[in-house]
Amino acid sequence: MDKERIDRIIDKHNCEPSYLIQVLLDIQAENSWLPGEVLERVAERLQVPMTRIQHIATFYKAFSLVPKGRHQIHVCMGTACHVRGASRVLDTVQGLTGIEPGETDLDLKFSLETVNCLGCCALGPVVEIDGKTHGKMAPALTADVLINYD
Amino acid sequence: MSEILLKIDGQEVTAKQGITLLDAARSAGISIPTLCHHEKLEPYGACRLCIVEIETRGGTRIVVSCVYPAEKNLIVRTRSEKIDRIRKMILELQMAHAPDSFILQDLAKEYGADRNRFEKEASFCIHCGLCVRYCAEVKKKNAVGFIDRGIRKEISFIPEIASKECWKCKECFPLCPTEALQAAYVLVEALAFPQAST
Structure with missing residues (x-):
């Protein structure tokens, strides 16, 4: 991520230190993760100590300090999805992508996370990819869904 | 006033x-x-x-x-049966993290706290924030801060600042109520493995 894009986001928030979280969220949305150089630039421009930025960036789950893939897979492990076989769906997703929850594959294609409820339990088991909800998933169907992403 | x-x-x-x-x-x-x-x-x-x-x-x-x-x-x-009971519990919980702290052991004796009551998870940090706040408020260097949250919360030095400031200061070490060497350990870790600590 280049300096101009970071500066544009910071300027949008008038360089206010109190907008730190919002600035980080905007960078996270554009870049999908927060590299060290970006955090240093934010610290320098907003005049916020690095310890504070690190504290916030590690506190909230919305921020990632490691690269994320182009597609975010969220497998719901909530109660309703769990009883309908979410763990088997997760197993197949892990097998197909070759990554565990919390990891990203080497060519930055997929990032896998488990979540605890997506709020549409009637559709369970639910897998959400890039914000699109795939309901009534089954181990046999996951390959057909994942093949649409590259 | x-x-x-x-x-x-x-x-x-x-x-x-x-x-x-x-x-x-x-x-x-x-x-x-x-x-x-x-x-x-x-x-x-x-x-x-x-x-x-x-x-x-x-x-x-x-x-x-x-x-x-x-x-x-x-x-x-400042003392009552209820307060003593709560303080005893707080001490027992903190001793799960820092079982060998002298300050905690002295207080435990006074309040009858059992250092082995909870399963030990010796992180040597009770999150008092003394080192973090001293660095930020008194020294104004912000070399050490907290990272993560909940049970994974811990102190972490910023390698770039720590390598310049910490060796000549070290004032946060004796502040630690659990073990003065804890900050020293995390500091050395940050300087030796700057990539791993961020």
């Missing part, structure tokens, strides 16, 4: 408006145990060991004396 009168452990205490119960008690020679308090730093209220019982509207309430402002005609008790 106006003076206010309150009663701590049956003793009449005059205090300046706006100071905390802890400062009021200490100025009257009444001791309250603390772990996260430091006179040079802003009140933080992390360790909860300084809880006291206050009487309000006919009932009693437990408040944290290091952050609770002294009020007019307040009746405060």
Whole structure:
């Protein structure tokens, strides 16, 4: 991520230190993760100590300090999805992508996370990819869904 | 600043408006145990060991004396069965993290806390924030901060700042209520493996 894009986001928030979280969220949305150089630039421009930025960036789950893939897979492990076989769906997703929850594959294609409820339990088991909800998933169907992403 | 009168452990205490119960008690020679308090730093209220019982509207309430402002005609008790019980529990929980801390062991003796009550998870940090706050508020270097949250929360040095500032300062080491070497360990780790610590 280049300096101009970071500066544009910071300027949008008038360089206010109190907008730190919002600035980080905007960078996270554009870049999908927060590299060290970006955090240093934010610290320098907003005049916020690095310890504070690190504290916030590690506190909230919305921020990632490691690269994320182009597609975010969220497998719901909530109660309703769990009883309908979410763990088997997760197993197949892990097998197909070759990554565990919390990891990203080497060519930055997929990032896998488990979540605890997506709020549409009637559709369970639910897998959400890039914000699109795939309901009534089954181990046999996951390959057909994942093949649409590259 | 106006003076206010309150009663701590049956003793009449005059205090300046706006100071905390802890400062009021200490100025009257009444001791309250603390772990996260430091006179040079802003009140933080992390360790909860300084809880006291206050009487309000006919009932009693437990408040944290290091952050609770002294009020007019307040009746405060710094020791009671209930307070001792809570302090004992706090100490036992903290000793799961720092079983060999001398300060905790002394307090445990006083309050009858059992250091083996909870399964030990010796992280040597009780999250008092003394090192973090001292670095930020007194030294204004911000070389050490907290990272992560909940059970994974820990202190972490910023390697770039630490390599320049920390060796000639080291003032945060003796502040630690659990083990002065804990900050030293995390500091050396940050300098030796700068990539891993961020």
